[in-house]
Amino acid sequence: MFYCESPYLDTDREKAFDRYHLTAKQAGWLARKAAVRDLVVFHFSSRYMGQGDAIEREALEAFRGE
DSSP: OEEEEOOBOGGGHHHHHHTTOOBHHHHHHHHHHTTOSOEEEEOOOGGGTTOHHHHHHHHHHHHHTO
8 A cells, every 4th residue: 555645736746846745646656666556645735625536536547557
């Protein structure tokens, strides 16, 4: 199980970089490279209130290599 913070969507990757955070896509990529079985993302930015499913979807797509 890989637990990873991912407060930003990839569209805001510059903001994430400036704040030393990961995007959901980066979290998924790291989980795939680590060859883990499951990924859990957390610590979403308040800017995505109500969009947790979009963050999880982006992370899982990167995790699965889609």
